[in-house]
Amino acid sequence: MNTAPRTALTIAGSDSGGGAGIQADLRTFFANGVHGMVALTAVTVQNSLGVQGFSEIPVDVVTGQIKAVATDMGVDAAKTGMLATAEIINAVAKTLDEVHIGRNTSTPFVVDPVAASMTGHALLREEALEAIRTELFPRATLITPNLDEVRLLTGVHVTGPATQREAAEALLEFGSAWVLVKGGHLDAAQDCVDLLSDGTSWIELRGPRFDTRNTHGGGDTMASAITSSLAKGAEVPVAVAEGKRFIERCVAESYPLGAGVGPVSPFWRLSP
Ligand SMILES: Nc1ncnc2c1ncn2[C@@H]1O[C@H](COP(=O)(O)OP(=O)(O)O)[C@@H](O)[C@H]1O
Numbered sequence: 001m002n003t004a005p006r007t008a009l010t011i012a013g014s015d016s017g018g019g020a021g022i023q024a025d026l027r028t029f030f031a032n033g034v035h036g037m038v039a040l041t042a043v044t045v046q047n048s049l050g051v052q053g054f055s056e057i058p059v060d061v062v063t064g065q066i067k068a069v070a071t072d073m074g075v076d077a078a079k080t081g082m083l084a085t086a087e088i089i090n091a092v093a094k095t096l097d098e099v100h101i102g103r104n105t106s107t108p109f110v111v112d113p114v115a116a117s118m119t120g121h122a123l124l125r126e127e128a129l130e131a132i133r134t135e136l137f138p139r140a141t142l143i144t145p146n147l148d149e150v151r152l153l154t155g156v157h158v159t160g161p162a163t164q165r166e167a168a169e170a171l172l173e174f175g176s177a178w179v180l181v182k183g184g185h186l187d188a189a190q191d192c193v194d195l196l197s198d199g200t201s202w203i204e205l206r207g208p209r210f211d212t213r214n215t216h217g218g219g220d221t222m223a224s225a226i227t228s229s230l231a232k233g234a235e236v237p238v239a240v241a242e243g244k245r246f247i248e249r250c251v252a253e254s255y256p257l258g259a260g261v262g263p264v265s266p267f268w269r270l271s272p
């Protein structure tokens with residue numbers, strides 16, 4: 001009989017266009033040899049041009065999905081993406097404690113604090129930012145904000161290495177074990193440099209910047225690649241280095257689709 005692969009759970013929204021959200025997460029888990037499971041939080045109406053609207057899933061259905069998979073199939077690592085409302089965030093935090101997922105357990109937990117789509121549409125109700133800071137970050141093994149999210153969460157406007165470090169310090173105050181301040185939106189003429197820290201180690205992850213506008217789903221894909229590595233037992237610095245290498249290839253092989261922004265490709269290993 002075959003043995004079961006490692007498992008990863010995404011708690012996130014659906015992207016009807018297939019490039020971000022749970023679709024990106026499941027594509028990435030699959031591409032990394034991990035069995036992906038889902039707790040759906042919201043359904044977005046979305047295509048390459050942006051988000052036209054969304055509807056939340058009832059809170060008890062969100063928490064029910066988490067409990068159903070955690071108590072039966074087991075979760076080796078989990079991540080969050082779009083959570084939509086403070087009510088969902090509060091309930092998810094409580095449920096993660098009940099099923100023993102988070103930084104003070106043996107099951108790593110990655111928080112991608114999704115606030116808006118790259119096209120500028122809100123994916124989180126305004127009052128929910130505080131719940132992300134107080135309910136999710138203290139439970140997180142790793143948080144992975146992009147520069148817009150850093151500004152919303154801390155007020156720090158990152159323009160280079162000094163402010164990237166200042167932002168990481170401010171974010172660690174909220175209680176996560178590690179923070180990854182992603183630098184994809186820094187100066188377009190430079191390499192892509194992300195900064196990883198637990199307040200003691202400061203690790204710069206530098207990679208080439210590929211000249212493409214098709215980066216839809218990039219943040220979700222990177223967080224899911226890191227979650228996959230954590231599910232397979234990697235320590236955080238190794239998992240993030242693996243995630244960085246993975247997303248680089250996904251961006252390099254991204255493709256146009258629709259009239260707007262195309263998706264990154266988690267399937268680069270399948271390319272001929
Ligand atoms: N054009 C690019 N070429 C190579 N890597 C990129 C590019 N854009 C983003 N990245 C990398 O993809 C990851 C996610 O990027 P970022 O754009 O900062 O976050 P988000 O997708 O959440 O907005 C980071 O590791 C970043 O360095």
Ligand SMILES: Cc1ncc(COP(=O)(O)OP(=O)(O)O)c(N)n1
Nearest residue numbers: 013020021117118216217218219220
């Ligand atoms: C359902 C859903 N979740 C997350 C996102 C964010 O994806 P994107 O707009 O591509 O932004 P980054 O991945 O670059 O942070 C979304 N659009 N939809």
